[in-house]
Amino acid sequence: MQANQQWIIFTFSTNHEAAYAIEQFLQMQGAEGVTVEDKIDFIKTYEEQKTPDVIIGDYLDTLSFDVNIEAYFLYQNNKLQINKNPFSLEEKQEKKWINVSDFEAMINKALINIAEISPVGAGYISNRILENEDWQNNWKKYYRTQKFGRIVVNPSWIQYQAKENEILLDLDPGSAFGTGSHETTALVLNFLSDYSFPDLSQKNILDLGTGSGILAIAAAKIFPNSKIDAIDIDEHAIQVAKENAQKNQTNIKFKTAELKDLENEYDLILANLIATLHLDLIPLYKEKLKPGGMLIASGIINLKEEAVRKSFFKNDLKIISEAKQNDWNAFVCKYL
Known part of the structure; x- marks a missing residue:
């Protein structure tokens, strides 16, 4: 990974029913990583694997049922890297670079299609740029x-x-x-x-x-x-x-x-x-x-x-x- 490498993070707010479809769309487009915060899934995991030293049980009471999704893509010069063929089954996908505005248009189209099956809530919220850092050591600065x-x-x-x-x-x-x-x-x-x-x-x-x-x-x-x-x-x-x-x-x-x-x-x-x-x-x-x-x-x-x-x-x-x-x-x- 290059030291000056950047990432663009797309943020969504949706519900449990639509979250899976949005996550699948982002993964098919070639997201390097997708995080999903879903209270319903948290509750299911907590009930199945209740670990005594984890404070998650009481914390869950403070969460809403909105599902927060973030997707990470490689970024440079106002473009992001996505899969050239999102429907390909090849393990190693061929990539291409597109403008952020073009990808946002793809997102909006995908959300319209998903909404025909299930309401998507707020949907696409925003994006932000993340600079690559020395993560192996930078986390240490938060501990004293x-x-x-x-x-x-x-x-x-x-x-x-x-x-x-x-x-x-x-x-x-x-x-x-x-x-x-x-x-x-x-x-x-x-x-x-x-x-x-x-x-x-x-x-x-x-x-x-x-x-x-x-x-x-x-x-x-x-x-x-x-x-x-x-x-x-x-x-x-x-x-x-x-x-x-x-x-x-x-x-x-x-x-x-x-x-x-x-x-x-x-x-x-x-x-x-x-x-x-x-x-x-x-x-x-x-x-x-x-x-x-x-x-x-x-x-x-x-x-x-x-x-x-x-x-x-x-x-x-x-x-x-x-x-x-x-x-x-x-x-x-x-x-x-």
Whole structure:
């Protein structure tokens, strides 16, 4: 890919019924990439693959049912590259360059044809030009050293000298959830840093839905003599977490599992989950917590905060501390 290469991105707003036809038209024309944001598809995927450490469940409530589509084409001198024969079945397509205005006319014609079968909504919205950049390295500028009380999360490419009272976590952003950048993770890290826990030496701690392993690693450094388990239903997340734990020289037992699969009882459970999962897991929290054990529950969006609060109270999970960042809430609970 040339360093000065440009892209043109065409943006559409439509509905679930017409989205597939628009996507197929763009792919047949030779789009280098097409992204589709469809709430209906998100909901289907979420219901089939509900991963505990993902906050998508509550986030879906804020989305409209409009489908947003973006298509990427190579661009230069007010022209874009498309397939010369969009109906060809050849794997390697012959290309041609056409004016942007001519392609917009093709889009409008295609939308008229699609509208004869299904309404298309707003349809074609606009286009914009994107300069090619050094994506392999430029993403790093969006990450920096983050501090959560005594806990410092630092990317490997930044040199950082920890102060005497600081707890340094060497953690690079990856494909598993949890780098400290999301409010729900930050809330738990702040509790781990600053809350006055009872002596947890030789005690059992569980990180439920470990993701990148950030919470388990922080707990291992704050409570170095504790026995820490970390579980996730995503095997890839477990592999990422193991690598992060090794990098931070922490002793954590990782396992691909659900809470119901565990035999141990715990003195502290860290649970950065969506609100509906907290509600579903209350019986298991009570089963897996020792009497007097503590639960840090985060990932609770404002819309569900009161429901979680009432359910915890009814089930002897006493909230003894709480915190809030933007639309997210976290509780420290004690099992009575």
